Amino acid sequence: MTQWESLANEHILGIAPYEPGKPIEELERELGIADAIKLASNENPLAPSDRVQKAVAAALSILNRYPDGSAFYLRQALAKKHGVTPEHVILGNGSNELIELLVRTFLKPGDEAIVPHPSFVVYPMVVQAAGGIRVMVMLKDYRLDLEAMARAITPLTKIIFIANPNNPTATIVTAEEVEHFMARVPERTIVVFDEAYLEFAQGPDFPDALAYVKQGRKVIVLRTFSKANSLAGLRVGYGVADADAIALMNRIRQPFNVNSLAQAAALAALEDDAHVLECVRMIEAGRHFLYDEFKALGLKYVPSRANFILVDVGRSAAEIYQKLLHGGVIVRPMTPFGMESTLRITVGTPEENRRLIKGLRAALGKQA
Ligand SMILES: *Cc1c(COP(=O)(O)O)cnc(C)c1O
Numbered sequence: 001m002t003q004w005e006s007l008a009n010e011h012i013l014g015i016a017p018y019e020p021g022k023p024i025e026e027l028e029r030e031l032g033i034a035d036a037i038k039l040a041s042n043e044n045p046l047a048p049s050d051r052v053q054k055a056v057a058a059a060l061s062i063l064n065r066y067p068d069g070s071a072f073y074l075r076q077a078l079a080k081k082h083g084v085t086p087e088h089v090i091l092g093n094g095s096n097e098l099i100e101l102l103v104r105t106f107l108k109p110g111d112e113a114i115v116p117h118p119s120f121v122v123y124p125m126v127v128q129a130a131g132g133i134r135v136m137v138m139l140k141d142y143r144l145d146l147e148a149m150a151r152a153i154t155p156l157t158k159i160i161f162i163a164n165p166n167n168p169t170a171t172i173v174t175a176e177e178v179e180h181f182m183a184r185v186p187e188r189t190i191v192v193f194d195e196a197y198l199e200f201a202q203g204p205d206f207p208d209a210l211a212y213v214k215q216g217r218k219v220i221v222l223r224t225f226s227k228a229n230s231l232a233g234l235r236v237g238y239g240v241a242d243a244d245a246i247a248l249m250n251r252i253r254q255p256f257n258v259n260s261l262a263q264a265a266a267l268a269a270l271e272d273d274a275h276v277l278e279c280v281r282m283i284e285a286g287r288h289f290l291y292d293e294f295k296a297l298g299l300k301y302v303p304s305r306a307n308f309i310l311v312d313v314g315r316s317a318a319e320i321y322q323k324l325l326h327g328g329v330i331v332r333p334m335t336p337f338g339m340e341s342t343l344r345i346t347v348g349t350p351e352e353n354r355r356l357i358k359g360l361r362a363a364l365g366k367q368a
Pocket residue numbers: 042093094095096097120163166167194196223224225226227232235236237
């Protein structure tokens with residue numbers, strides 16, 4: 001009998017299925033509770049603003065029609081915001097889709113892609129699926145090691161992924177480091193800056209990746225509405241690159257990849273700086289609250305430039321994860337990355353953060 005596996009594209013057989021954070025509804029069902037909190041997927045704890053919700057509601061009445069496949073207004077607004085033309089902008093069903101799209105567009109079987117590790121697991125997955133060769137470069141002190149990544153460049157290197165800030169470590173590479181690195185990247189190699197958490201990382205040391213696009217470098221910058229804009233559920237992200245690169249990616253883009261509600265919401269969100277500011281401030285305060293609490297519990301953490309924190313619980317992270325789950329708190333154990341005593345915790349609302357700390361204290365067997 002023919003097995004399905006023998007029919008599959010051989011490139012995908014070695015890929016482990018992506019494990020998303022546990023959904024809140026699933027945990028509530030399992031525990032029979034109604035107030036679980038999720039600090040596992042780096043989502044924004046704030047609901048989309050009224051302005052965005054109204055825009056989505058207004059778009060409901062056109063759902064009988066296909067969306068605008070060119071996302072005309074949204075691309076125009078993004079181009080204006082970033083000082084480029086709409087031809088420099090591509091929309092995706094989340095920036096995840098664009099990671100896959102750019103790899104399918106540019107990576108040929110046998111090409112190499114340099115991937116930091118640990119970093120976003122989607123990069124090696126899509127490279128492998130495309131028959132590319134993953135060149136994994138370990139982080140150094142929880143930060144991307146751009147020096148080692150530059151040394152890993154060969155004549156076969158087609159794509160280099162830079163998650164800035166990096167997930168799961170929440171660290172950044174600085175403008176100076178990136179400038180140094182870019183001077184060593186050859187013309188034939190595409191550098192992808194995945195800036196999903198950019199809004200939480202702002203500071204004078206943060207690099208201006210878009211400037212490399214404007215200089216005509218082989219750079220693709222990815223951004224998303226999933227994090228600071230509170231729109232993870234609608235799936236909308238975008239890429240900025242040279243118009244020729246965008247045109248190539250558009251050849252294999254699904255014509256209606258970004259739905260009408262997502263386009264309406266993203267357009268409204270672009271005019272809602274106040275919401276982003278509110279949430280950035282809340283996350284910053286939350287980070288400091290959590291640092292203090294971690295210190296009080298004697299736990300080491302990696303200072304964060306994003307909306308999540310890597311914390312070393314000093315014992316089995318899987319065990320602490322389970323204990324927190326029983327208290328209705330979902331976090332992310334880093335066990336699959338080989339970090340046996342480390343959790344990745346998304347910063348929540350002040351109330352969620354307090355609940356997390358209470359649960360953590362109990363899980364660690366510490367007195368209040
Ligand atoms: C969350 C995240 C994204 C965003 O993904 P979307 O598909 O836009 O929701 C992209 N890159 C990294 C590293 C992330 O953590």
